[in-house]
Amino acid sequence: MLTAIFADIHANREALTACLADARRRGAERLVFLGDMVGYGADPGFCVDTVAAEVAAGALAVRGNHDEAVGDLQASMNPDATRAIQWTRGQLDDRQKAFLAALPLTVVEDDVLWTHANGWAPGDWGYVRSEIDAERSLRATPYRLTLCGHTHSPMLYHMAPMRPPVAFLPPRDKPVPLSRTRRWLAVLGAVGQPRDGDPAACYGLLSDSPPELTMARVPYDADAAAARVRAAGLPESLAARLLNGR
Numbered sequence: 001m002l003t004a005i006f007a008d009i010h011a012n013r014e015a016l017t018a019c020l021a022d023a024r025r026r027g028a029e030r031l032v033f034l035g036d037m038v039g040y041g042a043d044p045g046f047c048v049d050t051v052a053a054e055v056a057a058g059a060l061a062v063r064g065n066h067d068e069a070v071g072d073l074q075a076s077m078n079p080d081a082t083r084a085i086q087w088t089r090g091q092l093d094d095r096q097k098a099f100l101a102a103l104p105l106t107v108v109e110d111d112v113l114w115t116h117a118n119g120w121a122p123g124d125w126g127y128v129r130s131e132i133d134a135e136r137s138l139r140a141t142p143y144r145l146t147l148c149g150h151t152h153s154p155m156l157y158h159m160a161p162m163r164p165p166v167a168f169l170p171p172r173d174k175p176v177p178l179s180r181t182r183r184w185l186a187v188l189g190a191v192g193q194p195r196d197g198d199p200a201a202c203y204g205l206l207s208d209s210p211p212e213l214t215m216a217r218v219p220y221d222a223d224a225a226a227a228r229v230r231a232a233g234l235p236e237s238l239a240a241r242l243l244n245g246r
Contacts, residue, residue, distance in 0.1 A: 007033075015192045044088045204216065
C-alpha cells in the first residue's frame, strides 16, 4: 500500500490542493494528516473541511499545536502565530472547531506511530531537530517507525540496535529504503509553510512493500497563497515565508 502523509498544511489552500492531486497522480491509496491543518494561512475553513472529508472517507488525522490552539485561549505562541490563530478562531464554525478538538494526539498502527511533534510527550509539542531529540523520541516508544511533522523541514533518522541515531537528509523525490533491522523517525516537511529553503510544498509517500519513504516536493501557486494572506490582513512575514521557504 502507498500512503500519502501530509503535515503542517497551515491553512494553505493552494498547497494542499496541489499535494492531494500529486499524491493521487502517484497512486496513493491512503491518506494520513499529521496535524496543524490551520494557523498562519488564509484558508482554515477550506483546509479543515477538506481534511474532515478525507477522514470521513477513511483517512487518519492527528492534532497539531495550532489545531489545539483554536480552542485553547491560553495557548502560548510567538506574536505572528498568535495573531494568526486569533484570526483563525473567527473564521471557523462550531463544527470545524469540534473536528479539530476531537482529533487524537497520536495514532498507533502495528509498529508505526503517527503524531505531530514527537514520541516522548506528544502534547508538549517539543521539536525533533537533532539526533538527541530523535533518540529521546525513539527510546520513549517501542515502535519501529515514527512519523511526525512540526519542524517544517524534512529529515530522516535511523537507529541500529545498541547504536546512536544517525540523521539523514532525504533526497527530493527519491525513495529511501527503510531497513527492517533499524528503527526510524521521519520528520515530514511542511505542505503549507516549508522552512528548509525550498518553497515547494512537501509531503511524504510511504510504501509498505518494499518499505521505503519518499519526500515529495510539489511546486504550487505560492504567489496566490501569499496574496490571500495579505488580503486577510495577516502579518506580512507569513506571506513572505511562502515565497522564500524560510
